[in-house]
Amino acid sequence: GSIDIYLLDQVLRGNVADDAVVLDAGCGAGRNLEYFIRQGHQVYGVDTKPLAIERVREWAGRLGSGLDDMDSRFRVEPVEALSFPEGRFDLVICNAVLHFARDVDHFVAMTEALARVAKPGGTVFTRLASSIGIERFLDPARAVPGWHRLPDGSDRFIVDLEFLLARTEALGATLVDAIKTVNVQNRRCMTNWVWRR
Template identity: 50%
Template sequence: MNNLQALFGNIDIYLFDQLLKCTYNQCHKILDVGCGGGRNIVYFLQQRHDVYGIDPNPDAIVAVRELSVMLTGKDTASNFSVGSAETMPFEANTFDLVICSAVLHFAQSKQHFEAMLTGIWQVLKPGGYLFARLASNIGIESLVQPLGNNRYLLPDGSERFLVSEQDLMHYTQKLNGYLHEPIKTTNVQNLRCMTTWCLQKL
């Protein structure tokens, strides 16, 4: 294993970009919503940040607890629990950074999406950061097929809740957030698009 992989793991490349820019240098208490096996928190665990995670998959929580112990040498099992964004098991204004990568596009409706987003936003401290990656229709508006409830069939055959750039700007304003990075979208051969949404809570 090379040094970069050992230090950062299989981190989302756009989250890695924020680390290189030192955006989160003052973020000490971190939550990964939909943490899976912990691929986006390897660096934070090794740097001894206070890291938490939730995921609806119990097997993922077992895996991330094992990863945390391996990387920190501490019993941090209680920091990771089965849970979801819309039923957040934390107090308001708790975290300096919330990571939410490839989660929000599993919303079943606009109401579900907003409940997830509200749950995430509430646990952020004022001045805290949200790093979100989610599917969007940006650049493939004419290629996706509406299924109802803001869900769409993508050209790659998957079904996702999709947002537009207008939606993201609307929610940024509604949350009283600050877009500290321009919205960036990766188009994968017109099969799907993933958008990076980086906010700071004012």
């Protein structure tokens, strides 16, 4: 199966325990969950799209030994309203989701929800579009503060390094790694923001 290369890097460097309980918040069709299911992890996922969750339930049921109750394991719900208990997960994945925040308040609500469901000492892996490295190429996309049109033509809620560092502090979190950004030929930049609760 496929897995985000930067998430796999966290696994290979030993930042994900063999018995980690994993949540993919904004899992889509489950791209990043398949690896963890095959490795025997207890996995959970949420997405706002019912069809995506239906597909995840189907293939996870075929793959997962020991995975039960697909309806409570894979749920249709937004990231900012995660219904899992506080401190439930060793690893929370939120890959290519935060840059769809409606505004700053929505971004804050989503990150607070991620922090709430992570265990103390748990890791939150996020990957999101940012302005880091392409500041001069951005155009405001609409009247909502924080939204910009990227050079690739897409509109995203864009953050910068200072914003991510301030959010890390506000969450009472510590960075697992320095914030890393990949510049895709000045068309967009994707940033890894990995932190521990």
